[in-house]
Amino acid sequence: MTDKFVARSHILHRSFAERPAKIVAGDGIRLVLEDGKRVIDASCGPSVSCLGHSQPEITDAVTNHLKNEIAYVYSGSPYTSGAAEELADILLAHKPGGLSKAIFVNSGSEATDAALKLAVQYWHELGQPQRTHFISRKQSYHGNTIGALCVSGHESRREFYKSFMSSNVSFLDPCYAYRMELEGESDEQFAGRLARQFEDEILRVGPDRVAGFVAETVSGTTLGCLPAVSGYWKAIRDICDKYDILLILDEIICGMGKTGTMHAWEQEGIRGPDIQTIGKALGAGFVPLSGVLLHHRIFDALSAGSGKLAHGHTFQAHPLACAAAVATQKIIKRDNLIERTAQMGQKLEALLRREIWPLPLVGDIRGRGLFWAVEFVLDKELKTTFPPKIDFCTQVVRHSLESGLNILGNLGHTGEYQVDHILVCPPYIVTESELEEIISLLKAAIVKTSQPFVQTAQANGHTNGQAIGSTNGVHTNGVPANGVACSR
Numbered sequence: 001m002t003d004k005f006v007a008r009s010h011i012l013h014r015s016f017a018e019r020p021a022k023i024v025a026g027d028g029i030r031l032v033l034e035d036g037k038r039v040i041d042a043s044c045g046p047s048v049s050c051l052g053h054s055q056p057e058i059t060d061a062v063t064n065h066l067k068n069e070i071a072y073v074y075s076g077s078p079y080t081s082g083a084a085e086e087l088a089d090i091l092l093a094h095k096p097g098g099l100s101k102a103i104f105v106n107s108g109s110e111a112t113d114a115a116l117k118l119a120v121q122y123w124h125e126l127g128q129p130q131r132t133h134f135i136s137r138k139q140s141y142h143g144n145t146i147g148a149l150c151v152s153g154h155e156s157r158r159e160f161y162k163s164f165m166s167s168n169v170s171f172l173d174p175c176y177a178y179r180m181e182l183e184g185e186s187d188e189q190f191a192g193r194l195a196r197q198f199e200d201e202i203l204r205v206g207p208d209r210v211a212g213f214v215a216e217t218v219s220g221t222t223l224g225c226l227p228a229v230s231g232y233w234k235a236i237r238d239i240c241d242k243y244d245i246l247l248i249l250d251e252i253i254c255g256m257g258k259t260g261t262m263h264a265w266e267q268e269g270i271r272g273p274d275i276q277t278i279g280k281a282l283g284a285g286f287v288p289l290s291g292v293l294l295h296h297r298i299f300d301a302l303s304a305g306s307g308k309l310a311h312g313h314t315f316q317a318h319p320l321a322c323a324a325a326v327a328t329q330k331i332i333k334r335d336n337l338i339e340r341t342a343q344m345g346q347k348l349e350a351l352l353r354r355e356i357w358p359l360p361l362v363g364d365i366r367g368r369g370l371f372w373a374v375e376f377v378l379d380k381e382l383k384t385t386f387p388p389k390i391d392f393c394t395q396v397v398r399h400s401l402e403s404g405l406n407i408l409g410n411l412g413h414t415g416e417y418q419v420d421h422i423l424v425c426p427p428y429i430v431t432e433s434e435l436e437e438i439i440s441l442l443k444a445a446i447v448k449t450s451q452p453f454v455q456t457a458q459a460n461g462h463t464n465g466q467a468i469g470s471t472n473g474v475h476t477n478g479v480p481a482n483g484v485a486c487s488r
Contacts, residue, residue, distance in 0.1 A: 026053020029427050029434060031406065039401070042426045042438045043408035046221065047253050047371065048285040051331060052427045058286050061327035065320055075316035083322035090329050092293065096263060097272020100296040103309070104289060104317040108252035109143030111277040111290040112214075116147055117311045118275060119212045119246050122298050125305030131211040135201055137174045139415035141222045142214060142250050142277075151214045154222055156413040170205065172197055174219060175228040178364045178375070179383060179417050187229035195235035202243050212246035212275070217264040220253035222414040224373030224421035225366055227259075233268035240274075249273035252290060256281035257332060257428065260342030260369035267368070274298060283325035289318075337428040345369040347432055348424070351439040359443070360457070361392075361450045370428065374446075375421040378453065385418040392449065393420045399445035405438060 005019040013020060025032040029052045031039045044050055051058070065071075065083065073081045088102045103114050116134065123131035136142070138153040149158055150166040153174075158165060173180060173194060181190045202210055213236065219226035240247045254264045255278050261267055263276070275298065279290030302309065315321075332338060345368065352365050356374055363377035376392050378384040386392045393409040400407050400422075408423040426438060 028052045028054060029430055037404065039404050039406050040434070040438060040441070041406045042442075043406060043423050044281075044425055044427055045285060046280070046408060047258065047423065047425045048280045050256070050258065050281040050428050051284040051328060051337075052429050055284070055286070055327075055331065057331060058284070058324055058327045062287065062320060062324050065323035069323070070319055072315075073317070073319055074314070076312050081317070081319040081322065083319045083326060084317040087322045087326050087329070090326065090333075091291075095296070097265070097270075098295045098297070099272060099276060099293040101294050101299045103292040103294075103311075104322060105292070105313055106288045106290065106315055106318070106321070107143070108277065108279040108290045109145040109148045110313065111252060111279055111292050112143040112148035112151065112250065113145055114292045114311055115248055115275050115277050116151065116212075116214075118292065118294060118298065118309070119248060121306075121310050122246070122301050123211055125301045128208065130209055133168045133170070133205050133209045134212055134214055135198070135205070135210060136169055136171050136214045138171045139174055139176075139219075139222045139417065139419070140171075140214075140216060140250075141220065141411065141414075142216075142252075154411065154414050157411070170201060172201060174223060174226070175232050176219075176223055176226060176417065177229050178366070188231055191229050191232040191235055194232060195239060198236060199239050199243075202239070202245065207243040207245070210243065210245050212248045213240060214248045214250065216250045216254060217268070218254035218259055218368060218371065221408065221411050221423065223419055224375055224410070225254075225368075225371050225423060225425070226373070227366065227368055228268070233265065233270050237270040246274040248275045248277075250277050252277050252279040254371060257338040257341055258369055258371045258425065259367075260338065260345055262338055264368070282328070283321060284328045286328065287318075287321040287324040289321040289325050332428065341369045341428050344428075344430060344432070344435065345371075348372060348426075348435050348439075351435055352424070355439050355443050356446065359446055359450065360454055362446070367424075370430070371423075371425045373421045373423050374442075375419060376446075377420070386420055388413065388418060391420075393422050395449045396422055396442075396445050399448045400442060403441045403444060405441040405445065407442065 002016040003019045006013050006016050022034040023031050024034050029041055031041050031053060033039065041049065070081060073079050084104060092100055092102060105111050105114055120132055123129065134151055136151040136153060140153040142148045142152045146161060146164050149161060150169050153171045175194055177187060177190055237247060249265055251264055256262065258281055265272055274295045276293040278293060282291060283289035348370060352372060356362055357365055361376050362374055363380055363383055364375040367373055378386055397407055397409040410419055410421055
């Protein structure tokens with residue numbers, strides 16, 4: 001049934017079932033609601049507000065820009081703005097991995113569309129217009145526009161628009177070791193198996209038809225802060241180089257410092273991508289902004305060919321958005337927040353392992369930096385998933401919110417593997433005491449949600465001190481009940 005407020009509102013809200021609470025202010029990492037309630041934002045929305053919700057310096061940068069600079073510059077005109085040029089310099093002056101040029105757009109979906117079109121144009125410029133096929137991964141998410149959905153392996157979000165989905169995209173298995181590694185298979189062997197699958201798909205399609213491989217460096221909302229196993233990305237990069245295929249890395253949700261380095265791929269031992277999408281933490285949510293970073297060889301091909309970018313948006317490289325992002329990136333650099341994210345990430349991981357891992361319905365904890373997820377299962381040993389109608393993670397999210405904690409659950413049915421997870425990705429400015437409060441509230445919510453399932457298990461013969469799917473206090477995968485382990 002549709003909520004009465006939602007029915008009256010002239011906003012078409014994304015959920016019709018309940019009245020949304022009105023946020024009236026932000027205070028550090030907390031949201032202030034209309035009724036005065038304060039909520040800890042432990043997910044930064046969908047991992048956006050990396051500097052929290054009140055940054056006077058960014059407010060000043062935005063107002064000063066409007067007072068002293070141009071408000072709008074059309075990207076198709078013979079003009080540029082100082083803010084856009086400065087932001088690109090901040091990100092690319094040192095040419096990380098050979099990335100040397102930027103396209104700034106509004107949303108992550110727009111960035112994905114721009115990246116795909118850029119890849120197709122690149123091959124046209126080189127005289128290979130037949131290269132229009134993209135290889136992506138199942139249970140991935142790259143955006144909600146038609147173009148971005150075409151390369152997204154998110155089944156429920158593609159469902160309505162099947163007739164629009166491109167036949168020039170094929171999908172491979174994700175690097176989801178928790179559920180996909182075979183019995184007795186090592187991480188190295190698993191990475192090798194996925195690499196062979198990638199190469200086999202290239203050969204099936206035809207190397208001269210493949211434009212690029214599109215993937216999230218660390219999977220976000222569909223698989224839950226999932227890093228690849230060691231060696232996976234090196235193998236993928238090598239295969240792309242072998243067949244001259246563009247590696248397009250999506251770091252819209254996992255990039256810009258969230259995993260403890262500016263770019264998540266910097267931890268993978270590769271030279272970097274050919275094209276990279278960024279967003280969310282780029283401007284910390286104060287003004288909408290995302291972007292595409294491209295290797296100098298992409299620019300060189302366009303420069304030697306048509307001499308232009310065959311793509312553009314009305315609000316591309318919007319000066320005000322770029323000014324807010326400049327202020328954001330200056331704060332991050334001045335306050336050493338990426339290094340701090342790595343340090344606080346270790347504290348968050350330790351808390352998760354100590355307080356959350358021992359809970360009986362917690363199957364896996366994974367992530368990097370301040371980008372972590374908890375996956376829930378009915379049985380730890382068998383990794384049994386909950387029936388979809390139970391929607392366990394949504395219950396955890398609801399119980400957390402009742403206690404004043406905002407976290408993010410999964411995005412519905414994404415594919416073959418049901419992944420009941422929640423994300424914990426607090427702002428870079430989070431303190432150690434705030435992390436402890438977040439984990440305390442999260443633990444209470446998980447315990448409350450788990451109670452009926454645990455009681456049923458106990459009634460069926462599990463002892464009081466024994467978790468579902470554990471024996472003698474030792475959980476599967478060699479992880480002891482004290483939670484000390486190294487997560488993938």
